Amino acid sequence: MDDWSFAFGARQTDRAAECRADAGGIAQMLAREQTRVLPLWNGKPLISATSTAGWLRPGDPVLSEGGAPVFLGLRDGVAMFAQDISGWQPPADAPLPAPGFFDATEQHHPDAPEGWRFAELRGVMAALPAADAADAAAARSLLAWHRSHGFCASCGQPTAVGCAGWQRDCGACGTTHFPRTDPVVIMRIVAGNRILLGRSPAWPARMYSLLAGFVEPGETIEDAVRREVAEEAGVAIGEVRYLASQPWPFPSSLMIGCEGQATSLAITLDPVELEDALWLSREDLALVFAGHHPDIAPPRRGAIAASLMADWLADRPA
Ligand SMILES: [Zn+2]
Numbered sequence: 001m002d003d004w005s006f007a008f009g010a011r012q013t014d015r016a017a018e019c020r021a022d023a024g025g026i027a028q029m030l031a032r033e034q035t036r037v038l039p040l041w042n043g044k045p046l047i048s049a050t051s052t053a054g055w056l057r058p059g060d061p062v063l064s065e066g067g068a069p070v071f072l073g074l075r076d077g078v079a080m081f082a083q084d085i086s087g088w089q090p091p092a093d094a095p096l097p098a099p100g101f102f103d104a105t106e107q108h109h110p111d112a113p114e115g116w117r118f119a120e121l122r123g124v125m126a127a128l129p130a131a132d133a134a135d136a137a138a139a140r141s142l143l144a145w146h147r148s149h150g151f152c153a154s155c156g157q158p159t160a161v162g163c164a165g166w167q168r169d170c171g172a173c174g175t176t177h178f179p180r181t182d183p184v185v186i187m188r189i190v191a192g193n194r195i196l197l198g199r200s201p202a203w204p205a206r207m208y209s210l211l212a213g214f215v216e217p218g219e220t221i222e223d224a225v226r227r228e229v230a231e232e233a234g235v236a237i238g239e240v241r242y243l244a245s246q247p248w249p250f251p252s253s254l255m256i257g258c259e260g261q262a263t264s265l266a267i268t269l270d271p272v273e274l275e276d277a278l279w280l281s282r283e284d285l286a287l288v289f290a291g292h293h294p295d296i297a298p299p300r301r302g303a304i305a306a307s308l309m310a311d312w313l314a315d316r317p318a
Helices: 023-030 130-148 221-233 282-289 304-313
Strands: 036-041 044-047 070-075 078-084 159-162 167-170 182-191 194-199 211-214 237-248 253-262 276-281
Touching (some): 044 130, 130 237, 182 221, 237 304, 276 282
Antiparallel strands (some): 159 167, 182 194, 182 211
């Protein structure tokens, strides 16, 4: 079986959180030639012609319309930053971003090297070097949080970037705000030789995946797994165990991969959440992964759902 490992899990950059509050030290890093900055435009990281992250030197003309750089950390001693350049206007002949499930358009910045482009991270996550994918994920989540948290949730006044991008400070009431991570359970529900897959109404044709849902306030991971599966598919779950997790920066989820043992098989759909759900045998799932199933497309490479399904197919322990 080929590589169905998931993206964003292999972070090789030291977050070096102790450096964040030292504004003078951060400014010195940004003055060094070897420092690297990853621009993101409307949530899309710059990708090089060889499908690495499009790291630039500080002061590169592509960064001229950027906001405050956020400090990602140190990689082999080199300071890594990200910068939101959503203020940039692509040339008139560039494709407009396509709203919806997946934006397949790519935009080239005239000051970037030939073949470099802003691309949807979901489309390139499996091709990027692991460290670049993890840094791009952290950058995407952090910059999205800044874009949507310009005002204080306590008093409504504007807030300012603090701690090299890892907090926002309200000068009016003194509240400090920190970036959010939203826990989501994603569960491999099994019953003997069968696995439960479903599809949301908005998904591309033939896409099926594991069921998933947000953990609610006051809820354990195990309870969230049981509740989501009962709500969406009407299936009862007994034992639940944790398998692995994946940061999912669309915009700020943490996918908590679990396995749940079904204690009932009858499916009752919640049509708002799911358009279809079904039990697949290992043999049928093998056809899906091989691209030979008539109704179900292979899962998206790089997503934890694909990895959890592949492990079950190969009977690999977590
Ligand atoms: Zn405030």
